[in-house]
Amino acid sequence: MGKGRAPCCDKTKVKRGPWSQDEDLKLISFIHKYGHENWRSLPKQAGLLRCGKSCRLRWINYLRPDLKRGNFTLEEEETIIKLHQSFGNKSVWSKIASKLPGRTDNEIKNVWHTHLKKRLSSYINHNANDEAASKGSLNKEETSQESSPNASRSFGGSNTVSKEEEDDVQIGETFEYFQDYSELAGLLQEVDKPELLEIPFDIDPDVWNFLEGFQQPENSLTPKDHQESEEDEVDKWFKNLESELGLEEDDSQQQQEQHNEAKEDSPSPSLLESYEVLINH
DNA sequence: AATTGTGACAACCGCACATTC
DNA sequence: TGAATGTGCGGTTGTCACAAT
Numbered sequence: 001m002g003k004g005r006a007p008c009c010d011k012t013k014v015k016r017g018p019w020s021q022d023e024d025l026k027l028i029s030f031i032h033k034y035g036h037e038n039w040r041s042l043p044k045q046a047g048l049l050r051c052g053k054s055c056r057l058r059w060i061n062y063l064r065p066d067l068k069r070g071n072f073t074l075e076e077e078e079t080i081i082k083l084h085q086s087f088g089n090k091s092v093w094s095k096i097a098s099k100l101p102g103r104t105d106n107e108i109k110n111v112w113h114t115h116l117k118k119r120l121s122s123y124i125n126h127n128a129n130d131e132a133a134s135k136g137s138l139n140k141e142e143t144s145q146e147s148s149p150n151a152s153r154s155f156g157g158s159n160t161v162s163k164e165e166e167d168d169v170q171i172g173e174t175f176e177y178f179q180d181y182s183e184l185a186g187l188l189q190e191v192d193k194p195e196l197l198e199i200p201f202d203i204d205p206d207v208w209n210f211l212e213g214f215q216q217p218e219n220s221l222t223p224k225d226h227q228e229s230e231e232d233e234v235d236k237w238f239k240n241l242e243s244e245l246g247l248e249e250d251d252s253q254q255q256q257e258q259h260n261e262a263k264e265d266s267p268s269p270s271l272l273e274s275y276e277v278l279i280n281h
Numbered sequence: 282a283a284t285t286g287t288g289a290c291a292a293c294c295g296c297a298c299a300t301t302c
Numbered sequence: 303t304g305a306a307t308g309t310g311c312g313g314t315t316g317t318c319a320c321a322a323t
Contacts, residue, residue, distance in 0.1 A: 017292075017317085053293085056310090092312095093311075094311060105312080106290090111289095113289095
């Protein structure tokens with residue numbers, strides 16, 4: 001036997017690529033019944049031709065009932081940026097995820113690379129141009145460099161720094177511009193895409209609390225609240241699942257129901273019953 | 282209408298650490 | 303104590319949808 005550890009599974013015998021609805025249901029129902037004590041043996045026991053790691057990833061990043069779906073809120077984006085700054089340039093997506101209930105490290109990582117980083121970079125360029133303009137002709141050479149479309153500021157003067165790394169450094173330094181994060185919120189709003197800019201004017205008081213004190217207490221809910229929110233989450237999760245499987249009755253009706261969820265207590269079906277309904281559908 | 286480019290996100294890979302025996 | 307195994311994590315890739323040409 002050669003060096004190194006054995007692969008977690010025989011890649012020629014496992015299915016790869018996107019998960020089907022059937023596979024999702026198998027995984028969900030198995031985990032609900034038996035939990036996930038051993039990811040390696042889980043796929044075999046659940047009748048899935050998947051690698052254990054793949055099952056774990058699918059569950060954690062997509063099927064878990066307590067996951068939030070949809071666009072990140074402005075507050076979540078701010079949190080990511082703040083934490084990314086406070087943890088330094090080395091990526092700590094899991095730590096950030098732990099501060100954002102319902103969001104996964106993978107999701108946060110994607111948002112950072114596809115949205116936030118880009119937006120901050122564009123702000124840097126914008127800011128650099130403004131700065132250069134305000135300085136007028138004090139330093140023509142510098143100004144001409146920055147006005148070039150592909151120009152990027154040099155930190156440390158090393159040519160070996162990759163574009164990605166350079167962006168990170170720039171982004172890190174950008175935070176020094178901000179006196180507080182309300183300014184950062186403004187920047188996000190300024191450069192963000194319209195669909196990511198949903199800032200509710202009837203913003204939840206909790207959000208203001210969150211914005212005032214960055215460290216949101218993890219167990220701020222009373223036991224009763226916690227139980228109710230957990231039921232709500234499960235209920236929401238099933239509605240989402242039904243929606244994705246095309247089993248919902250009517251979109252607008254469902255949206256209305258989801259809207260009402262926050263306002264009224266309604267008994268949620270047991271998880272297992274709902275699985276059976278879905279599977280037998 | 283067809284082709285190409287780009288963005289977004291799900292999924293995979295491999296390494297490192299923790300745990301078990 | 304060290305090897306084997308399980309799990310978590312970050313980086314990277316693959317795929318799909320949509321826009322631009």
